[in-house]
Amino acid sequence: MPTTFRPSLPDQSFLFPPSPQDWLPEGHLAFFIADTVAALNLQAFYAPYEGDGRRNQPFDPQMMVTVLVYAYATGTFSSRRIARKLEEDVAYRVLAAGNFPAHRTIAEFRQQHWATFDALFVNVVQIAREAGLVQVGTLAVDGSKVKANASKHKAMSYGRMRQEETRLRAQIAALTAQAAATDAAEDAALGPDVRGDELPAELQRREDRLAKIAAAKARLEARQAAADRETGRTPDDERKSRGAKPFARDFGVPRDDAQDNFTDPESRIMKTSAGFDQCFNGQIAVDETTQLIVATGLTNCNADNGALLPLLDRARATLGGEPPEVLADAGYRAEATFQTLEARAITAYISLGHETRPAKAPNPGHLATHRMAARLQSEGGRARYRRRKAIVEPVIGWIKEVLGFRRFHVRGEAKARGEWNLICLAVNLKRLHRIGLA
Numbered sequence: 001m002p003t004t005f006r007p008s009l010p011d012q013s014f015l016f017p018p019s020p021q022d023w024l025p026e027g028h029l030a031f032f033i034a035d036t037v038a039a040l041n042l043q044a045f046y047a048p049y050e051g052d053g054r055r056n057q058p059f060d061p062q063m064m065v066t067v068l069v070y071a072y073a074t075g076t077f078s079s080r081r082i083a084r085k086l087e088e089d090v091a092y093r094v095l096a097a098g099n100f101p102a103h104r105t106i107a108e109f110r111q112q113h114w115a116t117f118d119a120l121f122v123n124v125v126q127i128a129r130e131a132g133l134v135q136v137g138t139l140a141v142d143g144s145k146v147k148a149n150a151s152k153h154k155a156m157s158y159g160r161m162r163q164e165e166t167r168l169r170a171q172i173a174a175l176t177a178q179a180a181a182t183d184a185a186e187d188a189a190l191g192p193d194v195r196g197d198e199l200p201a202e203l204q205r206r207e208d209r210l211a212k213i214a215a216a217k218a219r220l221e222a223r224q225a226a227a228d229r230e231t232g233r234t235p236d237d238e239r240k241s242r243g244a245k246p247f248a249r250d251f252g253v254p255r256d257d258a259q260d261n262f263t264d265p266e267s268r269i270m271k272t273s274a275g276f277d278q279c280f281n282g283q284i285a286v287d288e289t290t291q292l293i294v295a296t297g298l299t300n301c302n303a304d305n306g307a308l309l310p311l312l313d314r315a316r317a318t319l320g321g322e323p324p325e326v327l328a329d330a331g332y333r334a335e336a337t338f339q340t341l342e343a344r345a346i347t348a349y350i351s352l353g354h355e356t357r358p359a360k361a362p363n364p365g366h367l368a369t370h371r372m373a374a375r376l377q378s379e380g381g382r383a384r385y386r387r388r389k390a391i392v393e394p395v396i397g398w399i400k401e402v403l404g405f406r407r408f409h410v411r412g413e414a415k416a417r418g419e420w421n422l423i424c425l426a427v428n429l430k431r432l433h434r435i436g437l438a
Contacts, residue, residue, distance in 0.1 A: 020094045030091040032433040037066045044116045072426035075403040079107040114418025121425040136321035138288040140391035141328040143304045145279040147407040148267030264411040270302045283307045286392045293424045298417040304331035327388035338368035349385040
């Protein structure tokens with residue numbers, strides 16, 4: 001008896017097409033994200049289009065937000081790849097409902113609304129809180145260095161900038177003199193009515209590079225001047241003052257090894273597990289019970305210790321209360337931070353040393369640090385601190401390893417912060433989809 005196969009007719013036309021909803025299984029992540037986004041307050045995404053009288057109908061912002069969030073939740077970050085998915089991927093076609101925005105449209109929409117994703121992130125956490133999934137409980141905090149949209153090879157030290165500036169000025173002067181001599185020779189040979197004073201391309205390139213170096217130098221000097229003012233120095237301070245230890249450098253003059261990046265000046269060189277790279281420092285606070293991210297932060301500072309209190313402030317504003325406990329590694333160690341946490345009645349378990357090397361003895365005058373050390377030496381304190389790894393580090397792994405978000409796709413700290421909020425929002429929705437949002 002011959003085998004009978006199931007029919008396969010790719011050229012078959014449908015007089016009554018099936019509903020796109022039937023193309024995906026029930027409970028698919030795309031449906032969950034679409035339903036959640038529909039319940040959010042999207043007024044900020046609609047506001048730019050109100051009353052502008054444009055002739056061409058823009059794409060519905062709700063559809064655009066849904067597609068973007070689903071794209072980040074499934075590890076697709078490039079606008080070109082998202083546009084391609086809208087044509088080839090069933091889930092994207094269901095979410096877009098027959099719309100096919102071009103990659104430039106997707107990129108422009110994303111660029112226009114980076115700041116709005118912060119409010120959207122908070123909105124989702126508050127919905128989870130109202131549903132009873134997130135309570136004001138223990139938070140674990142961690143930071144992760146994420147590559148900026150810039151190469152570390154496009155950075156230059158202050159000392160190198162001064163050398164290059166001197167070299168380029170000498171080359172420009174030589175090329176300018178050569179151009180003047182050429183002009184004079186051409187005038188003598190061809191007559192004064194024939195132009196010969198066009199700027200040589202080689203000279204233009206050097207002038208452009210000189211301008212970039214001058215701008216980078218100005219940024220470094222401005223940052224150094226601000227840092228000097230924070231330490232109490234003023235422009236009137238002499239480098240060598242009578243009866244006092246001389247300053248190592250003049251006011252507002254950076255060290256020779258201070259660097260600035262030409263591509264993204266707001267990013268910084270940071271130490272990562274793979275060496276030094278141009279990065280931003282993304283911060284998250286994660287709820288112990290659900291492993292939902294309840295607060296985010298992003299800075300261009302390599303150190304973590306200044307990020308803890310702002311994270312807890314944002315968590316308190318979102319959850320409506322102060323977390324009773326916080327767990328963090330030694331990067332957040334600071335006497336002033338410990339004192340503030342005690343004043344806010346937050347029990348902290350923050351390591352005083354790294355796993356590979358023992359902690360140094362606390363300063364005798366740092367009483368809050370001594371109390372932290374005593375808490376961590378107890379059996380209960382060690383057990384509570386060990387929970388940190390199981391709470392927050394898997395979430396960092398979901399972002400970097402599962403979704404593959406290892407590099408920002410925008411430039412500038414404010415835009416990078418918006419993209420960090422978007423990826424954290426996407427991770428939260430995937431987590432809510434898994435644990436079930438009733």
